[in-house]
Amino acid sequence: MKRPVVIVSPSLSVPRKQGRARWAPSVVAWPSRMRSSQSPLLLPLAALFVAFFVAPLLVLVALSLTSDVAMTAWTAANYVKFFTDRFNYSILWDTLFLGVKATLVCLVFGYPIAWICARASARWQSVLVFLVILPILTSVVVRTFAWIVILGRQGVLNQAALAVGLTHEPLRLLYTEPGVIMVLAQVQMPLMVLPILTVLTKIDPNLADASRVLGAGEWRTLWRVTLPLSLPGVIAGCILTYSACVTAFVTQTLIGGARLIYMPLHIYQQAIGANNWPFAAAISVIFMVAVLAAVALLTLIGRKSETYGGT
């Protein structure tokens, strides 16, 4: 049987058992004479990552602990400055919370798409997956730009609202947080749908049938059987969507405008605008740690949920 593939989910690769997603990719039983000799193939990419990913991040951490770019004296002043200034930590909180809200919107709309897609005929499934994937491949700048045409004072949404008589004044949608959440949800939705779809198509349909035969209605079957079994996909989708939403610089700046500041813009302004590299480095480190903590939390929940999908 063909294995399903979740490419957009890092490390959460091929579910090994039905309804299961794991952080460690599955290992195929390769002929033993091949296994031993393949390790050197990893080295070129590993070298590139050490030289141009790990090393820069280490320099970033080092710079955040100094007061000037020459890195002469160690100090924790940048971190003290961040956590003693309300302005700074409220930006961090706003950003992390923005991600939660956008991820929830993605989940509410994304799960039904995946659910319907998993039940559709092969032909419709292709069409639906195509429609879902198309947005990820279209440039984020272009998609966000499309929203400016829609959300502006003379945009499509306002024209429609005025025509129907929902409102007498044009609504302010651009440069507001609900606007940002709406656009983020649209831009990142595919990242939620694809992992859920992969897990849903792997669930044994007999389980839902059994639930129905035993007297549970459709909603109860969804709630007690399908949803718990698809939880690993939901968690994978949430991790991807969340980490994409909090770092979505283009959408945040173009829809949020200059007054709604989130962490990515804050880093950019401090680094390029204010030219305060050590402080910008400290903000970057804090932001990375915060995002990783959120991902770790979701992973932990995912691990727990695996007991549902177990043998």
Add this chain to the structure above:
Amino acid sequence: MVVPEHAIDWEALSLRLVFGALAAIAIVFLVGPTLIMLLTSFTASQSLKFPPDGLSLRWYVALLDADQMQAAAWNSLVVAFWTTLLSVMLGTAAALGIARSRSAFARACDILFMSPLLLPALAFGFAALIFIHKFGFSPSIPFLVLGHIVVCVPFVLRTAIAALSQLDPALIDASYSLGGSQLMTFRRVTLPLIAPGLGAGAFLAFMASFDNVPVSLFLADERTEMLPIHLWQQIETNLDVRTAAISGLIVIFTLILMLLAERLAGFTRQMR
């Protein structure tokens, strides 16, 4: 509860209705904005209004004179080309190493190579700028390519590992027992079988690089302006209808490439 055949199962119906409605809204939501923007770009007037006042290709024609935009588009294409080429080469090699190994080193590498997808890319872009600055270099195309490889290689790696895990090891054994060497087995057996997966990964990497903002923001300067950054600045400062025209072009090219990828490699199957 046994439902008589002629009775309507309200519960099943309500679930279908609610999920159908949510999915329908979501699909309109996903596709609508791009369509509206595409139509708006054919406007005959000076403003970005939908529905447009009259249709024309004047803003597309105006792109022919937009030198700065053309230069930015060329830079983006060059960087995306090198990024894709190198990502596929490095990524395929690494995928072979990861898929066929149970060692802790391979597992650690897998997590390391995937981490750029989860870490804030903007923070990495800034770190890369500090790093090359520290060694006395200034931003240039090669550094842009290196930065893009880091954030694009996960796409190639994921599709390549997935394709390898679907490969029947017996085919490889057969090739060996018939006397094929390692290189020949790779070239004549493994590579043709994983080619669609690699194609899908290459396509994703190309689009991710062409669209990248967080890394280019720090590693590109005036001489190496990239298209997404140029567009971002245009949209921030003055809403020019030419911006809509180039966006329209990007959408059309993406669509054509995707239909091609679907034909050649069964792209939607690779994504699932």
